[in-house]
Amino acid sequence: MNKRGISRRGFIGSSLAAMTGFGILGKNKLYGDAQTESADKPKIREYRTLGRTGFKVSDISLGAGNLNDTALLEAALDMGINYIDTAEHYGRGNSERTIGQVMKTRDRKSVFITTKLNLFMGKRDKEGLKARALRCLERLQLDYVDCLMIHMTPTADQVKHEPYHEAIRELKAEGKVRYTGLSSHGLEHRLAGPAKDPMEKVVLAAAEDGRLDVVLFVYNFIQKEQGEKILKACKDKKMGTTLMKTNPVRFYNDIKAMFDQAKEKGRKIPEVYVKMIEEYEAHAAKAEVFKKKYDLTSNAMVRDAAIKFCLSNPDVHAVCPTINTHEELENYVALSGQRLKPTESEMLAEYNSTFGQLYCRHACGECESACPHGIPVNTIMRYDHYFSAQGREKHALSKYASLTGKNAGLCTDCAGFCEQSCPHGIPIQGLLVMAHQTLTL
Ligand code: SF4
Ligand code: SF4
Structure with missing residues (x-):
């Protein structure tokens, strides 16, 4: 109040x-009832190949936008989540720091970690971007990230920001980055001003460009036409597909x-x-x-169905909800491997x-x-x-x-x-x- x-x-x-x-x-x-009645913690039941990276990622993955709890991340990894999506500015770096604290005790190769740099804030020349990527690695306490993405890509032109691609080439050669990609979910207006392209145009430009391996975008049962076009283009190019904002029910x-x-x-x-x-x-x-x-x-019955809608599409590789609590974690993981039933559809x-x-x-x-x-x-x-x-x-x-x-x-x-x-x-x-x-x- x-x-x-x-x-x-x-x-x-x-x-x-x-x-x-x-x-x-x-x-x-917050989520379904049946699974949480069991004393056993739910486990990830399905792993999907993340496009041409070849990595098998958990169908339910971790959007770490709000992550600042090492115990929550430990629990997620114990349940079988093995894809983590973070960014340099999430929690002013605290999301990456939390991942770093946990990952130093874990098998590095078993987890696919993606972080992101936006191209409308901070240094955007090759050296500046490399320096920002190295600071991500410091916070993550890692030698390499599996994927470095362009964050909140506002325009199709930005897909071709050459200093970024030069930085990626060098970071890959140095063994600090394995793959690259982008996310798109609409513009950060305050930072980028009014110029922007629709998500579909941005992500399809990435598929066309050919240098990006993994994308993170919006797909849900209400906003599905754009997402399905993107999923098809990514499949044709063998790109990895990860989703955000999969639940449009509020x-x-x-x-x-x-x-x-x-x-x-x-x-x-x-x-x-x-x-x-x-x-x-x-x-x-x-x-x-x-x-x-x-x-x-x-309410959870509608939201569970919304997640299952995404999981029912074989061209989706990972759903990355923002997970804030252990209860949310258990309820999301319990949806792993599930498909939409006809009545839910x-x-x-x-x-x-x-x-x-x-x-x-x-x-x-x-x-x-x-x-x-x-x-x-x-x-x-x-x-x-x-x-x-x-x-x-x-x-x-x-x-x-x-x-x-x-x-x-x-x-x-x-x-x-x-x-x-x-x-x-x-x-x-x-x-x-x-x-x-x-x-x-
Ligand atoms: S969905 Fe409608 S209200 Fe929302 S941004 Fe688009 S045009 Fe505007
Ligand atoms: S047109 Fe009016 S209601 Fe719509 S965003 Fe502008 S001020 Fe708000």
Whole structure:
């Protein structure tokens, strides 16, 4: 609770499931029930060949964006996770340091470690990039990384940043890097400015270029067309494919209660909030029908199915969720080797057609040119995802705070030009207003 006596997630916001009614499914464990009843820890049950690297990686892998707990990493490795995705700036280097502390006692060859350097911050010439890569190795306490990626690649041009490729050639020759690749999930607006290309264009440019071995991108059951094109191109080029943001289902808890509380406190309810409540009520009614139809007793059942959707695609090599706790770890690992059942497939299709319009697609930004204030809509919704879906609250707050003058504070009293130009019909103005509530103290 904040000073205003309402949840920090904002008096109207938290996440999608309250809007869809899933927030009232009850208190539940983050992930499935059956596996955690066992006293035995779950184990990875499937390993997939990471493209031309030939390395067999765990289908459930570790997104280390929030990693600062050596015990959590030890547990992940003990359960059979053997692919770790980190980056130079995750936790200001603490993610890499945590990996370093653990890996010095582990069999180095049994784990595939990827780190990343972005090309819009810090030195970008060959020597500067090499120096940054060596600092990654120092933090990781390793002689080499399996893969060094270009982080958050904003444009197809950046795939061909020659100083990066020269640095990679030399680092490979020195035995410090084995493979290279890139990640793409939309722009870091604050750092890179408005110029950008869609994720699909960036990753397909990487496949075309031929020098990159592994990619990390967005694929999920709502945002699947782009991802499937990318997966096909990567398969043709024998590239490794790793996924992020595989779960587009979010949880809007207590939205109505917060709204009522705000009213009780005599706060003025802006028109855009009233519109959101109307949306909520319409969706909550549909959600009741949906829950009954699919016999859903917890939010986790939808999210488990979302992960299984990705695992059911043989061209996906590893799903890399951000894992914050031991409970999350066990529940993710328990999904290893699983496939989507026909009823789950039907359930996801219906979720998509009924509630998919409430999900702002990652790495999109098509509506941003319609905003007279240049608000980075897609970046803001990604920060909201960090907060609401990934548990990276501090990170999300600090990222949002850095959007000086370009945040969603202006959205409350706007005519909603962005919303009118969204091809997916997303009620983005209300989502932006809720994100602003969530991401400001
Ligand atoms: S609101 Fe629509 S157009 Fe704008 S970024 Fe989200 S999905 Fe893309
Ligand atoms: S609601 Fe208005 S101010 Fe906010 S992003 Fe959309 S167009 Fe811009």
